[in-house]
Amino acid sequence: MMPGRRDALRMLALAAAALALGLGANFLAREKLPLLRPLAPEAKAALPAAIGEVDADFVATVLAAPGTLLLDARAGEAFRAGHIPGALSLPLAEFSRSFPALEPRLRRAGLLVAYCSDRTCGDSPELARRLWAQGLKNLLLFKGGMEEWTEKGHDVER
Numbered sequence: 001m002m003p004g005r006r007d008a009l010r011m012l013a014l015a016a017a018a019l020a021l022g023l024g025a026n027f028l029a030r031e032k033l034p035l036l037r038p039l040a041p042e043a044k045a046a047l048p049a050a051i052g053e054v055d056a057d058f059v060a061t062v063l064a065a066p067g068t069l070l071l072d073a074r075a076g077e078a079f080r081a082g083h084i085p086g087a088l089s090l091p092l093a094e095f096s097r098s099f100p101a102l103e104p105r106l107r108r109a110g111l112l113v114a115y116c117s118d119r120t121c122g123d124s125p126e127l128a129r130r131l132w133a134q135g136l137k138n139l140l141l142f143k144g145g146m147e148e149w150t151e152k153g154h155d156v157e158r
Helices: 003-028 057-060 076-081 092-108 123-134 147-149
Strands: 068-072 112-116 139-142
Touching: 057 112, 057 139, 057 147, 068 092, 092 123, 112 123, 112 147, 123 139, 139 147
Parallel strands: 068 112, 112 139
Antiparallel strands: none
16 A cells, blocks of 8 residues: 555544544533534524613622513533523424423513523524514613623522
8 A cells, every 4th residue: 555545544533533433422412513503503584673782790789679580592411411500401403392382471471581501602682583573572682691791700590
C-alpha cells in the first residue's frame, strides 16, 4: 500500500471513530443535540415586542407571586433532572399534546415565564411564540434559563 493511501485510510478511520464517539455521547447525554429535528432557526419570526426578556433575579422575585407560572420548555428528562421550583413542564416537542390539558391553568395565570436550558436554547422563545399565538399575552421570556438560574445560586427542584 502506498504511504499516501495508508494515511488517508487512517484519517478516514479516525473520522469514523470520532463520529461514533460523538453519536454515543449524544445518546447518553441528558440534553441531547437534536439530530432528528432541526435546531430552532434564529431566522424564525421575531418574538412579539410585548414579550419581554427577564433575568434570574427577576424570576426569583416573582416566583412566589400568586398567579405566576414558570414553563420549562426542555425535554421531560431534563425537567426531571432539575428545574426551577414550582415550574411546569411544557416541552416544546410535546406542545400540541400537552397544551390542551394545561390551557385552563395557563389562562388563569397572571404571568407566564418561559425558559429552557440557556441563552442558546431556542425552545423557550418558540414556546413563547406558540403561547402568544394561542392568545396568551401575559408572557415573559427567561432566556438565561437553568444555566443562569444555577449560576446565581438559586434552588433547584427535582
